[in-house]
Amino acid sequence: MMLVEQTTVPIEALPVTEFRDHLRLGTGFADDSVQDIVLESYVRAAMAAIEARTGKVLVTRSYSWSLTAWRQPARQVLPVAPVAALTEIKLLDRDGGATIVDPASYRLAPDSQRPCLTAVGHHLPTIPHQGSVELRFTAGFGATWADLPPDLGQAVFLLAAHYYENRSAMVAGEKPMPFGVSLLIDRYRTVRLFGEAAK
Structure with missing residues (x-):
């Protein structure tokens, strides 16, 4: 089987400004948006990791x-x-x-x-x-970030912040998914019973 994503999440649907606020980065400077491309990449990476772990598509x-x-x-x-x-x-x-x-x-x-x-x-x-x-x-919860369940949105922010704060290198032996993120997403994970997996 092969699953192919035909469309990508548009930048307009990503909460880059909200994520910057979550990180408590400075504001009011002429170059406030200079890190937006970097922040966008961490949000996208966190979304991809959570979608892979849960089998849920966050943004349509x-x-x-x-x-x-x-x-x-x-x-x-x-x-x-x-x-x-x-x-x-x-x-x-x-x-x-x-x-x-x-x-x-x-x-x-x-x-x-x-x-x-x-x-x-x-x-x-x-x-x-x-x-x-x-x-x-x-597939997806909706076309905008506001359509996501709040706990999944928070999980994305926590994981993206983890990537941002540990961007130089992963610590040896560190779990790839922080415990707080796992708690938020566990109820969304699909439990497959009696071998009934998608072929």
Whole structure:
């Protein structure tokens, strides 16, 4: 399987000014914004780490996801959450020929932890022999930083601050995720049961 981020988080959606305030950096100078590129990079890095740890997309983006077999005949767990919409499903044969799947034959079962593609009928579309299927969807809590749950937003700030304060080098033996950040994000982590992982 391969998950590809089709769009990125625009700078306008990132809380760079708020993060500068969180760090209590000086203000009122002509060059207040000189560190904004650096601060943006730490916010993006913290977001990526938290999204990887939780399986949650913080700010809405578009994705494509390719796989060669369904996990279950009538149901496929999606790799991230929350998923706002399935925009297209495309079957690809081994020669690259594409067939768009009728949207009436499937639906999205929304879930904050494990959203699913489900069949309308007995089974999902048959994937061609030696071919694949590509799903396109949008996922995320919302288009702006204000749409995030407050604890996830705080976790991003804490982790970004950790990166900023330890930017010269990681301390030997230091845990990659600070304890306070782990406490904030633990309830968002997906627990996979009975081997039902997204294929």
